[in-house]
Amino acid sequence: MSTITIPSRVDLLREASLTICGRREGKTKACNSCLRKADAAVRLARGAEQNRDLTSRLADIICGSAGQPCGTCWDKATTLLLELRG
Numbered sequence: 737m738s739t740i741t742i743p744s745r746v747d748l749l750r751e752a753s754l755t756i757c758g759r760r761e762g763k764t765k766a767c768n769s770c771l772r773k774a775d776a777a778v779r780l781a782r783g784a785e786q787n788r789d790l791t792s793r794l795a796d797i798i799c800g801s802a803g804q805p806c807g808t809c810w811d812k813a814t815t816l817l818l819e820l821r822g
Contacts, residue, residue, distance in 0.1 A: 745778075748778050748820070749771070749774045749775060749778060750766075750774075751819065752774040752777055752778050752816055752819070752820065753766035753770045753771045753773070753774035754766050754770075755812055755815055755816050755819065756770040756773050756774055756777065756798050756812055756816065757770035758812070773797050773798055773800075776797050777794050777797050777798065777813075777816055777820075778820065780793060780794060780797070781794065781816060781817055781820040781821060790817065791810070791813050791814055791817060792805070792813075794813035794816060794817065795809045795810045795812070795813035797813075798812050798813055798816075
């Protein structure tokens with residue numbers, strides 16, 4: 737019988753904040769700004785509602801933009817959604 741490991745909220749926030757901050761070899765912690773963004777992003781991505789604008793909303797949170805996220809933040813939002821919804 738196999739067991740399914742469900743990540744804790746702390747693990748989700750840590751992984752999400754690293755994705756938002758920009759993963760790279762040797763990096764183990766995200767900055768405080770990205771930690772705050774991760775909480776909003778996880779709540780949004782793991783929420784009950786499916787929203788077709790979810791990627792753009794996450795990209796805005798990550799980029800801190802007012803509707804004009806950069807390409808890098810779009811990529812991070814897509815990666816984050818795949819990690820959290822997958």
